[in-house]
Amino acid sequence: EPEVTQTPSHQVTQMGQEVILRCVPISNHLYFYWYRQILGQKVEFLVSFYNNEISEKSEIFDDQFSVERPDGSNFTLKIRSTKLEDSAMYFCASSEGVNNNQPQHFGDGTRLSIL
Amino acid sequence: GDSVTQMEGPVTLSEEAFLTINCTYTATGYPSLFWYVQYPGEGLQLLLKATKADDKGSNKGFEATYRKETTSFHLEKGSVQVSDSAVYFCALKDSNYQLIWGAGTKLIIKP
Numbered sequence: 001e002p003e004v005t006q007t008p009s010h011q012v013t014q015m016g017q018e019v020i021l022r023c024v025p026i027s028n029h030l031y032f033y034w035y036r037q038i039l040g041q042k043v044e045f046l047v048s049f050y051n052n053e054i055s056e057k058s059e060i061f062d063d064q065f066s067v068e069r070p071d072g073s074n075f076t077l078k079i080r081s082t083k084l085e086d087s088a089m090y091f092c093a094s095s096e097g098v099n100n101n102q103p104q105h106f107g108d109g110t111r112l113s114i115l
Numbered sequence: 116g117d118s119v120t121q122m123e124g125p126v127t128l129s130e131e132a133f134l135t136i137n138c139t140y141t142a143t144g145y146p147s148l149f150w151y152v153q154y155p156g157e158g159l160q161l162l163l164k165a166t167k168a169d170d171k172g173s174n175k176g177f178e179a180t181y182r183k184e185t186t187s188f189h190l191e192k193g194s195v196q197v198s199d200s201a202v203y204f205c206a207l208k209d210s211n212y213q214l215i216w217g218a219g220t221k222l223i224i225k226p
Contacts, residue, residue: 006158031212043159043204045213056212091159098212101166103149108158 002026006092006107013082014115021077021110025094032075033093033104034067036060043091049075079112087114117142121205121217128195129225136190136220138179138205146207148172148181148188149214153202162190162203200224 005024013019025032034046047057049067066078075094079086089111093104122137140146150162150172163172168183177192188205205217 004158033212035214042218043206043214043216045215048212058213093159103161103164104214105161106151106159 002028002105004092004094004105004107006090006110008110009108010111010113012113012115015084016081018078018080019082019112021079021090021092021112023075023077023092023094023107024073025075025092026105027073029094029096029105031055031095031098031104032067032069033095034077035091035093035106036088037091037109038085038088046077082112082114084114087112117146117207117209117215119205119207119215119217121203121220124202124219124221125223126220127223127225130197131194132224134190134192134195134199134222136203136205136222138188138190138217140186140188140205140207142186142207142209144209146209148179149206149208150177150179150188150190151204151206153204153219155201159204195222195224197224197226 007022032049037043045058047061048055068076089109091109093106095104096102118141120139147166149164151159152162163174165172165181171180179188179190202219202221204219206214
C-alpha cells in the first residue's frame with residue numbers, strides 16, 4: 001500500500017538555526033498538509049497546500065514557516081530561526097481530494113528537538 | 116469553533132475485554148468523523164471513518180457509529196488484544212481542509 005514518507009525521523013538543531021523537514025506524499029495525491037504535536041498536547045493543523053499554493057493555514061503558521069513543493073515528489077516544511085517551543089513531532093499528510101470520502105494519510109512523523 | 120473531546124487515558128484493560136473510548140464533537144456544519152491510531156514509534160494511521168449521520172465505520176474489529184443526536188462517535192471493540200495497545204485519536208473534518216483532533220487516548224492491554 002502506498003505510504004507517505006518523512007525524513008529525517010529525528011532532527012536535532014540549535015536554537016536560531018533553520019530546519020527543513022521533508023515529505024514524499026502518495027504519488028497520485030493532490031493535497032498536502034503539515035500538522036504538529038507538541039509533547040503531551042493535541043495534534044494541531046499548520047497548513048494545507050494544493051496546486052502549488054497554500055490553501056489554508058492556521059494561526060501557528062506565521063512568517064517563521066514556509067512550505068514548498070520543489071519538484072514533482074517532495075513537499076517540504078521550512079522553519080526559520082527555530083525556537084525552543086518549536087520542538088514537536090511534525091506530521092506530513094496527503095489526500096487525493098478534500099471530499100469526505102478522501103481521508104488524509106499520514107507519515108510516521110519527524111521529531112524535531114531544538115536545543 | 117469546531118472541537119473534539121475524548122475520554123482521558125490511559126485506559127487499561129485485560130486481553131479479551133470490551134473496549135469503549137468516548138468521543139464527542141462540536142461542529143457548525145456536517146463534519147466527517149475519523150478515528151486514527153498511533154502505535155508505539157509509528158505515525159498516525161486511519162482506523163475508520165464515517166461521513167454522515169448513522170454511518171458506521173469499521174476496521175480490524177473496531178466500530179464507531181456517527182450519532183448526530185448525541186454528537187458522538189464512540190470507538191468500540193468486542194475483544195481487545197495486546198497488539199491493540201496504542202494511542203487512539205478522534206478527529207473531525209468540516210468544510211475546511213484541516214482535521215480537528217481530540218487529545219488522544221492511550222490504551223494499554225495487559226495479557
